[in-house]
Ligand SMILES: Nc1ncnc2c1ncn2[C@@H]1O[C@H](COP(=O)(O)OP(=O)(O)OP(=O)(O)O)[C@@H](O)[C@H]1O
């Protein structure tokens with residue numbers, strides 16, 4: 336599904352540069368649910384952003400679904416993001432003047448679907464996250480957990496192969512976090528490949544595999560016994 | 569271009585513009601004002617031009633009237649203050665000797681008591697050649713003007729103005745072939761013409777020149793003459809040459825500037841045309857400059873909007889929007905507000921012109937006649953708007969995609 340070899344990334348800081356990723360090797364198979372952990376500043380988000388084609392590596396190889404990702408034009412990257420990837424952000428990143436339905440339908444707009452199809456698909460996914468009745472509410476009328484569920488519905492709308500989540504529960508309380516995790520687990524049960532960044536051990540333990548970063552390299556990479564979030568709910 | 573027909577393209581435009589209605593409205597004021605100014609000023613300029621055209625309408629513009637006055641210098645034994653009399657032979661001499669002459673039309677005028685049935689009035693009567701029609705267009709409503717046979721046979725025929733007809737005839741009464749009494753003599757009406765404008769002496773009624781000379785006992789004397797020059801000749805030069813000949817013929821001191829009076833229509837017309845051209849130029853200049861300022865304001869505001877929406881644009885790009893789609897949307901917003909503001913400007917400008925027309929555009933004395941702008945000017949204005957809107961929209965559009973998606977998303 337995803338294969339990374341000797342990935343390097345540095346950020347220029349003034350005259351010198353900050354070497355954030357120092358040779359990452361990682362491969363993820365279809366249907367996996369991986370947590371990326373590590374202390375603050377260890378490069379978790381950087382790695383996820385490179386996987387998400389929002390950022391580019393300086394060196395190394397990245398193959399997604401048998402497509403080598405390199406020398407991307409902005410246009411190509413946009414098309415790949417739209418086709419392969421779904422993003423879930425810590426701060427939800429819903430468009431505040433669009434209602435839940437239109438937010439969910441947005442990736443479909445960029446896919447070039449007809450309005451009717453978009454609305455149908457968006458409603459289907461909203462229903463899946465249990466927010467059908469909130470379709471016409473603006474983000475400001477929703478709770479944090481509801482917003483994140485709308486964001487998940489949006490990430491799912493274009494039926495991506497890979498879900499990327501950067502601290503999806505970072506802005507939520509424990510109870511809501513567990514609800515969200517239960518839902519993400521159910522998506523994984525259905526076969527969706529999921530990659531998420533977190534620094535909370537209990538959230539990571541709800542994944543099937545934990546990758547720990549330290550000083551720009553993978554320190555530990557292990558499959559774990561998945562804790563079902565529903566046990567807490 | 570199919571995206572223009574998509575409901576969602578417009579939904580996106582309305583959404584983002586509607587997000588800050590006050591700002592959108594304020595942005596539009598500049599362009600609205602520019603177009604309004606352009607339309608109202610151009611329309612008024614046209615109105616003034618029309619009213620001048622109506623004034624000059626019937627006269628050949630390359631022409632000058634010349635009449636005789638009294639001398640201001642003694643010459644060849646004559647005292648100063650002698651009344652000079654123009655003769656028909658003077659007209660002939662001028663026609664033969666001045667370069668660039670097209671026509672010389674001698675004219676005479678007097679007052680007459682005119683009676684028809686029980687209605688009567690005192691009107692001016694002019695003695696004229698058919699040629700008059702060439703230098704001061706008679707717009708015939710019915711019948712004809714004086715012709716050469718009338719002249720040759722000293723006929724007692726008359727062409728009257730619509731105004732006289734209204735005063736001497738019952739409404740809708742037949743008048744061609746009718747007789748009216750002119751100082752006790754019967755004249756047959758051969759035609760009726762539109763009452764002249766208020767530039768120069770307008771005619772009440774015209775009779776054949778020869779008939780006039782006879783009944784008023786004028787001999788070879790004439791009241792004044794109208795001289796028109798060929799288009800390529802300077803009418804001021806013709807005027808000077810003609811006067812020189814007249815001084816010579818009438819034994820007037822060559823430097824006596826008062827013996828002959830004249831009114832140079834060509835010069836007046838030039839002045840006014842120059843003024844009108846200047847006004848139109850100024851109008852375009854002011855209008856376009858205001859328009860530029862307005863469009864620039866729109867670009868500026870969109871630049872701020874784009875900056876404020878950096879994060880949103882980042883999100884859209886993460887969801888798969890290509891840079892082109894983002895740019896297209898921003899440009900569309902720019903063109904859309906420019907165009908809407910422009911259309912409102914055109915409509916309000918049109919309404920103001922209609923108001924101006926109803927306030928100042930009515931009646932024969934109106935300062936502005938039919939103040940309006942042509943469809944082509946509206947089209948030019950709209951094209952300018954679309955072009956400017958697109959160009960100015962490109963600046964925020966490129967700004968919107970200049971930042972990498974990852975940096976846009978990180979923006980707080
Ligand atoms: N655009 C950038 N320019 C310069 N330095 C950057 C940039 N992005 C990230 N960094 C630096 O790279 C390092 C790794 O950042 P990253 O965001 O990947 O950390 P993280 O592991 O996600 O941390 P956190 O848990 O706090 O989110 C940090 O030291 C950060 O300061």
Ligand SMILES: [Mg+2]
Pocket residue numbers: 379380381501532
């Ligand atoms: Mg991070």
